[in-house]
Amino acid sequence: MKVDLLDHAGDDSVANAARASFDKWHHELTEKDRGLIAFLARENHWSPFAHTFLSFRVHAPIFIARQLAKHQVGLAWNEVSRRYVKEAPEFFLPDAWRKAAENVKQGSSDDTVIMMSDDPGYSDERVEDAVTSLYIHASHLYDDMLKAGVCAEQARMVLPQSMMTTWIWSGSLYAFARVCKLRLDPHAQRENLPIVTRIAEEAEGLFPVSWKELMK
Numbered sequence: 067m068k069v070d071l072l073d074h075a076g077d078d079s080v081a082n083a084a085r086a087s088f089d090k091w092h093h094e095l096t097e098k099d100r101g102l103i104a105f106l107a108r109e110n111h112w113s114p115f116a117h118t119f120l121s122f123r124v125h126a127p128i129f130i131a132r133q134l135a136k137h138q139v140g141l142a143w144n145e146v147s148r149r150y151v152k153e154a155p156e157f158f159l160p161d162a163w164r165k166a167a168e169n170v171k172q173g174s175s176d177d178t179v180i181m182m183s184d185d186p187g188y189s190d191e192r193v194e195d196a197v198t199s200l201y202i203h204a205s206h207l208y209d210d211m212l213k214a215g216v217c218a219e220q221a222r223m224v225l226p227q228s229m230m231t232t233w234i235w236s237g238s239l240y241a242f243a244r245v246c247k248l249r250l251d252p253h254a255q256r257e258n259l260p261i262v263t264r265i266a267e268e269a270e271g272l273f274p275v276s277w278k279e280l281m282k
Contacts, residue, residue: 067158067257068125069264072234076118078103078275080239083114100275107279115240115276116140120269122235127158129227130257134249140241145233148222152212156230157201160257163193201226239273243280 081099082091084106092099106114124131135143204224211221242265248254249262270277 067127067130067260069261069268070123071120071268072123073121073236074119074268074272076239076273078273080106080114080118080273080276083117084111095275103275104279107276107282112240115243115280116238118239118273118276120237120239120242120265120272122265122268123232124235124261125230125232126261127228127257128231130255130261131231131233132227133255133258134235134245134261137241137245137248139244141235141237141245143233143235146231148225149219152218155205155208155225157205157226158228158230158257159194159197164256201228239269239276240280242269243277247281 078095078099079092081095081102084102085091105111124134126134131145204226207224208221211224212218246262246266246269249258250266266277266281
């Protein structure tokens, strides 16, 4: 998985947006500005933070992209389409296979050693071999369908959710802070972490005062 910062606009002068009603402007960040930013974040006055902008190119598996695409307010999303792109698909494999959690509201446990059946010989290694075989078969079937003249928008149906996709994700600082607060939570799916951690690092570097307050 990969996240690249493409563009950004604005800085911690978001306090100036809050002062617009008084027709005031500070050219340098002051302690009063820091206090105002803290107040705005604490009291959920989101509009001053919406005048900032970040844009990322993200490369991740489809099942994670579909989770993150649920965040729509204040964000724009444009994704590679397999209706038009026919290059060989790339697939995601996790570092480890986790057990299901006993709590039905949580997706997985901290235990990364699993047995997929009652057979004690059905190990992580066998699971990974089976998954890899599935990926190879799906990729070959997809390629054969295209060669047979099947349209790309139908041939893509045979590709698993673990296929990698790429999208441009842009929006306000406030919107990305909301995404990161939810997806950095320990109960969120762990495969989100590489993406939201990278976004958080970029946002913190560009908007250190605002990001600190928004993430509280």
